[in-house]
Amino acid sequence: MLFLIMTALLILPVLIILATLIYKGGPAISWEFLFDDPREGMTAGGIFPALVGTIWLVAVALLVSVPLGVAAALYLSEFAPDNWFTRFINLCIINLAGVPSIVHALFGVGAFVLFFGFGTSILAASLTLAIMTLPIVIVATRESLQAVPLAFREACWNMGATRWQTIHRVVLPNAVSGILTGVILEVSRTTGETAPIMFTGAAFFLPFLPTSVFDQTMAMSLHLFVISTQVPGVPDHLPYGVALVLIAMVLTMNAASIGLRMYLRGKKKW
């Protein structure tokens, strides 16, 4: 009983918070809010450039991290011997997930903005985000690869298939939906991140839509930070509206990922 109360106390505040966000941010949400530019020094208008910017950032980050993460997971699951080197790789993956987001931001500034000369751009910000969220893809992919029974691979090898043929024809098709759950989780995480993009590519205010990966852009998460702390005189409903849209995006994606995972677990034949 005591433990049930503690569990409730853990979940209850968050439900109250969600309810407040919906109650205060709900009235702000409208078509104009979603599809209009911010106006009058961001004290009125909508969030369209930030919404589009977030989509850009996430899409470019995915282009980098998904192939890289799947390759890393394939190596760890299908090729890597069980030795100190593999353990070291695993340790690095854990640490990559544990490095503070602001340190990732410093890395992005030092490496992509300055050293590689991308400047503050979508490219630099997305690369920073991609490296930061790489562990999510690797871990989810590795788990779904390892869930494919060894017997499947052995049967394939016995037919004389090479390792790549086995992976390509047997292992990946059986693991692809599991990988997808990881990718959705990564999208969700990337959407909400603020610190890594602050100095690498996201702009406070930029009423134009980006046209290439070398442009700067607004982003939802940074926009929430800016209008709630940096801009005086913003009417209350605006930041609440932005927070509500942001949290709705993130929670929807997470729920989709969890739902997909449960569906797959139910469908599994072996």
Added chain:
Amino acid sequence: MADTTRTVAEPIPTAAPAAFDRRDADWYLDKAVQVLVFIGGISAIIFIIGIFVFVTREGFGFLLEGFSFGEFFGSPRWKPTSEYNTTYGILALVAGTASVTGLAMIVAIPFSLGAAIYIAEFATGKTREILKVLVELLAAIPSVVWGFIGLTIMNPLIIELFDVPVGLNVLNAGVILGLMAAPIMTSIAEDALKAVPDRYREAAEAMGATRWQVIYRVVLPAAKNGLLGAVLLGVGRGFGETMAVLMASGHAVNLPDSIFDSVRALTATIAAELGETAVGSEHYQALFTIGIFLFIITFLINLTADLIVRGIRKG
């Protein structure tokens, strides 16, 4: 369901008889894939080294010239823009990070442990599934939204409840951070509890132990390493959290006397000041030096947590 865990069987023998020696297109494709996948595999190592190298590279000038160990770690004066007497002392910032993280752990440890015990030992079927999903969704809320909650909901609440002038302080940031860290700690702690074999519980119950005695005397001691790992990961999370702490802690360089004092965290300092410094200036390099410090500390925390958690898996 044979052995689906880590290992994959031996590779196809490479020293096959001559008749089977097929170095055709497929063979070369296979080799090419092995190389590509290996590059992916070592990318995590490259990035960790890259983070260290590039952050150090930017902060290096300060480490060579303006840096004094005693001032950096011993002085509570963080005055990078002062006209005559610029001092870079991070003691107050460390105190800020430590006080907020400490309070967060005081909030998060009992709740996440209680929730983990409930989910692992008491809840069954649907309830268990729903609770696990809820905890997972909690972990997904972005840190900037948490910061916003600290700013708009917690701030007036604290002012009203405790009758203090400012609601952005250690208490606010600590509670927010505790709520943020609790879901992750809950799921790791729950894993640790689930890893305790059922025969331990059965043996204890057979001797007439009550449910509470079973948990307190048998399950918790058996899972203690995993629980410790969960706490350490929570600490690491608190240490590295940026946006929520930046928005909820009040952002004043200060050695806190009480939980109602505003403080400033290491991470928040970087986030707030980096945009205003000139690339290559001493201030800029000092911020990167804080970054190196953060990197090393979180590396150590994660390493320890990993060793502890791996320890229980083997034993």
